[in-house]
Amino acid sequence: MKFMLWKFYESHKKINLNNEKFVLKADDIIAYRRRKRGSRFFIYAFLLVIVLWSVKVTIIEDTDWERMGSIGKVISSASRFFGVDFNLFPDLLIPSLETLMISLLGTFLGVLICIPATWFGALNITPFKPITYPIGRLLMTLSRSIHEIVWALFFVSVFGLGALSGIFAIAVRSVGFIAKMSAEAIEDIKPGPIEAIRSTGANGFQVLIFGIIPQVIPQVLSVIIFEWEINIRRSAILGLVGAGGLGLVFFRQMNTFNFHGVTAVITAILGIIVIGEFVSHYVRKKVT
Numbered sequence: 001m002k003f004m005l006w007k008f009y010e011s012h013k014k015i016n017l018n019n020e021k022f023v024l025k026a027d028d029i030i031a032y033r034r035r036k037r038g039s040r041f042f043i044y045a046f047l048l049v050i051v052l053w054s055v056k057v058t059i060i061e062d063t064d065w066e067r068m069g070s071i072g073k074v075i076s077s078a079s080r081f082f083g084v085d086f087n088l089f090p091d092l093l094i095p096s097l098e099t100l101m102i103s104l105l106g107t108f109l110g111v112l113i114c115i116p117a118t119w120f121g122a123l124n125i126t127p128f129k130p131i132t133y134p135i136g137r138l139l140m141t142l143s144r145s146i147h148e149i150v151w152a153l154f155f156v157s158v159f160g161l162g163a164l165s166g167i168f169a170i171a172v173r174s175v176g177f178i179a180k181m182s183a184e185a186i187e188d189i190k191p192g193p194i195e196a197i198r199s200t201g202a203n204g205f206q207v208l209i210f211g212i213i214p215q216v217i218p219q220v221l222s223v224i225i226f227e228w229e230i231n232i233r234r235s236a237i238l239g240l241v242g243a244g245g246l247g248l249v250f251f252r253q254m255n256t257f258n259f260h261g262v263t264a265v266i267t268a269i270l271g272i273i274v275i276g277e278f279v280s281h282y283v284r285k286k287v288t
Contacts, residue, residue, distance in 0.1 A: 084267060085260040092249065092268045099245035099272060102163050102235040106170025107228040110178060113171060117179040122186040125212065136183070143176030152238045163244035170231050170238070181223040185216040225280045232276040236269045246272070 120126050120136025152169035159165045194211040202210070239247020246269055253261035 080259040081263050083260040083263060085258060085264045088253075088258075088261050088264045089268070092246065092265065095239075095244075095246045095249050096268055096272055098163055099235045099239075099247075099269075100232065100276075102166040102170060102238070102245050103228060103231040103276075106167045106235065107174055107224065107231050109167060109171035110174030110227070111224060113175050114179040114182060117175055118182040118186065121179055122183040124187055124189075125208070136179070140176045140180045140183075143172055143174075144180070145176075146173075148173040148234045148238065149241060152241045156241060161244075166235055166238040166244045170235055173234065174227050174231060178220075178223055178227050182216065182220050185219040186212060189215040222284055225284050229276050229280040232273055236272065 117136050117139045120132040121140055122136070123129070123133060126133045126136065148169050151172050152165055155165035155168045159168070189212060193215065194207055197207050197211040236246050239245040239249065240251050241247075246265055250262060250265040250269075253259075253265055
């Protein structure tokens with residue numbers, strides 16, 4: 001509070017820092033509050049203009065209102081999905097297991113790729129800071145910046161249709177989050193145990209195994225489990241671009257206009273996500 005007052009009235013030089021007493025002018029306080037209200041008004045007005053312009057461009061002008069029709073037509077179109085094709089559920093068992101396997105294998109492969117990315121991207125353990133640290137951070141940024149659908153399209157063009165493309169897409173997309181959180185956990189470790197291990201003549205690998213990993217393993221495992229939980233959702237969608245799993249069944253049901261089948265696939269996806277939530281919560285409690 002004292003710092004703020006000092007900043008506001010520095011120009012008047014009426015602050016006695018030794019006695020910690022502040023001589024303030026009522027006119028200065030009123031003027032400052034008016035300026036602050038004015039600046040807030042312009043900021044809010046600018047944000048409001050941006051929001052209104054976005055609504056105009058993206059909703060009002062870009063929507064095909066004639067095709068949409070009346071509210072009754074919209075409700076009628078949505079009601080086509082109000083039903084479940086229960087006969088489809090037996091055929092969803094294998095795609096559901098495939099979705100889980102894609103998320104699991106993709107997360108595991110992503111963890112393996114994260115090892116060098118984390119090693120390079122942690123400032124306190126990177127082997128050659130001017131070169132390896134920027135490389136590690138670039139890998140993290142590249143992974144997080146590109147959507148998993150884009151990665152899936154890339155790997156479908158490389159490996160063709162199927163689960164393998166989804167596994168690689170999930171793996172590459174997972175690197176950014178896991179490696180970043182792991183690197184930050186390593187940067188926050190206590191230096192005492194590491195210095196003690198180094199004083200015994202331990203090499204870099206021994207320092208990593210006995211000094212660094214024990215300090216960060218709970219946080220890293222929690223991050224990996226959380227990322228696997230997210231990857232279940234991702235793998236359920238990747239089939240839309242041919243990367244296997246329930247998304248591929250969803251795409252086929254939409255193409256055949258089996259709207260009740262679409263609802264069945266959505267129900268299966270929801271069930272898998274709920275199961276993943278329970279499993280991840282249980283495992284997280286056990287390992288952290």
